[in-house]
Amino acid sequence: MLFHFKLTDGCVVEDIDGLELSDLAAARQEAMGLARDLTRGQILGRDWSNWTVVVTDDSGEQILNMPISENPAGN
Secondary structure (H helix, E strand, O other): OEEEEEEEOOOEEOOOOOEEOOOHHHHHHHHHHHHHHHHOOOOOOOOOOOOEEEEEEOOOOEEEEEEHHHOOOOO
16 A cells, blocks of 8 residues: 655645555654654654654545644654
8 A cells, every 4th residue: 555644734745755654553653653753853854743654545535633742752
């Protein structure tokens, strides 16, 4: 299945390519890893704490929201 991982805080950073994963559980794990990396400042060195990872399927249907602030850096 193809999943897209958008970032939003009112503005949207689109994931044009997406990522092929086996199922929703794998997409959830990927979103958690992305949120963790953002919390640690490993992506673009900015404060992402007010942003949300939004996971959509290939048709654009939103299937998961993960506020980055709810994913501590150590988890």
